[in-house]
Amino acid sequence: MKAPLRRAASGLAALTACAVLAGGALAQPPEPTALIDQQHCMFCHTVDQPFLAPSFRDIAARYRDNPQAQAMLEAKLVHGGKAHWGDMAMPPPVERGGPLSEEDAHTLVRWVLSQ
Numbered sequence: 001m002k003a004p005l006r007r008a009a010s011g012l013a014a015l016t017a018c019a020v021l022a023g024g025a026l027a028q029p030p031e032p033t034a035l036i037d038q039q040h041c042m043f044c045h046t047v048d049q050p051f052l053a054p055s056f057r058d059i060a061a062r063y064r065d066n067p068q069a070q071a072m073l074e075a076k077l078v079h080g081g082k083a084h085w086g087d088m089a090m091p092p093p094v095e096r097g098g099p100l101s102e103e104d105a106h107t108l109v110r111w112v113l114s115q
C-alpha cells in the first residue's frame with residue numbers, strides 16, 4: 001500500500017525538477033563570467049546572500065516589474081549613481097577593475113535581472 005504511493009511521489013519530484021531545470025535554462029542568459037571577474041562583482045555581491053552589497057537575487061526581485069530598471073541599472077553600472085539600498089553607493093567602473101562599455105553593462109544587467 002505504501003510502496004506505490006512513494007514511487008508516485010518520487011516520480012512527481014523528478015518531473016518537477018525537470019520542469020525547473022528546463023524553465024531556468026530557457027529564462028536565463030548565460031553567466032558573463034569574464035566580465036564579472038574583470039569588474040570584481042563578486043567582491044561585494046553574491047547571487048543569493050546579502051554580503052557587502054545586496055544579493056543579485058534581491059536586486060532582480062526588487063526590479064522585476066519595473067520596465068525602466070534595465071536602462072537605469074545599465075547607466076548606474078557605467079556612470080555610478082544614487083544609492084538605492086543603503087548608505088554605500090556602488091563604486092564607478094574605474095574603481096572596480098576598469099572602464100565598462102554600455103554593451104557590457106547591458107549584458108551584466110540582463111544577467112543580474114534574470115537571477
Ligand code: HEC
Nearest residue numbers: 039040041043044053073083084085086088089090096108
Ligand atoms: C566595491 C563593491 C561593489 C562591487 C565591486 C560591485 N558592486 Fe554592485 N553594488 C554595491 C553596493 C554597495 C550596492 C548598493 C548601492 C545602492 O544602494 O544602490 C550595489 C548595487 C548594485 C545594483 C543595484 C543598483 C540599484 O540602483 O539598485 C546592481 C544591479 C549591481 N550592484 C550590480 C553589480 C555588478 C553587475 C557588478 C560588477 C560589474 C557590481 N555590482 C560590482 C557594491 C559593489
